[in-house]
Amino acid sequence: MSGFKKIVVTTLIIASVSIGIGAYIIFESGLGTGEIAEEIRNLIGGNEISINLGSEVEVSEDLSYSMEGKEMLRVDTPMGDLEVRGYDGEEIRLLVEGSVPERYRDRYLKVEETDTQLAVYFYKDISNLNFGIGNSYDLDIELLVPRDYMEDVHFENVSGEITMEGIRAKNVRVENISGEIVLEEGEHERVRFSTVSGQFISYSAVEVLEGETVSGKITATGVRDHFRLDSVSGSVNVTAESLTEDSEISTISGAVSVEIEEIQDLSYDLSSISGKIIVENGEGINESSQSLERNVSNSVKLDVSTVSGKIIVKY
Secondary structure: OOHHHHHHHHHHHHHHHOOOOOOOEEEOOOOOHHHHHHHHHHHHOOOOOOOOOOOEEEEEEEEEEEOOOOOEEEEEEOOOEEEEEEEOOOEEEEEEEEEEEHHHOOOOEEEEEOOOEEEEEEOOOOOOEEEOOOOOOEEEEEEEEEOOOOOEEEEEEOEOOEEEEOOOOOEEEEEEEEOOEEEEOOEEEEEEEEEEEOOEEEOOEEEEEEEEEEEOOEEEEEEEEEEEEEEEEOOEEEEEOOOOOOEEEEEEEOOEEEEEOOOOOEEEEEEEEEEEEEEEEOOEEEEEEEEEEEOOOOOEEEEEEEEEOOEEEEO
């Protein structure tokens, strides 16, 4: 089963056990967002739920690491807001403010550094860590990255926002379960995202954009090459500077809007079971219901399908 499908299963399981005990987020050592479903299955199978994590204590970190030779930066957290920001310094800086359960004060943060990678983990190697809805544990995590860093980054969160601004990482991977993903003023070759309950917004210049969401809106501008996007419930709005390869959008319940600013010609295959389809270009406006196709030899093709929602394409 793919990581994305596992996330869907996780969402359904959390909903089914939430009555009477509240919603809990379970985070286990070494697992990304795509594998939390398995941990919840184990929990339901008889693992103990530990609600009382003890009193909270304040934590504050200001750590610096060399950027030299680093080909990958990674931050993995089950809670808290993560902000990644480009700055004019020469080192990678990790700033943390907030509170954690007292019993985990000395081991809530783990940093693994090699010659080629810097990985930051929160609550790693702590089994069956449960955060009840009413707790006040919270973290504000800020990663300052030199603006000229142009390698790869990977960020994961479970409960909290992920925001990125002013960095030029080549390959970006962002995963979230409950919280927004926002990319501001960046420049990237490829962005790959997945989210369950939270919208994805990108204002960065991106060559290739790929991603999935269950219940959240997708908004992206500045796509330069192509995109492949999947959504279950949420609208999809994409503005592309140009398209040089075939692109596609698939959604079940949500309107789709695509605008391509500069393109010589375009083929398309658009389908909606219950929604109007509108194509607007220099030749005029073409409207239909259920399906609309156009085939032009040697042109890029746009494939859009939705079950319930309007489709609008402009170029």
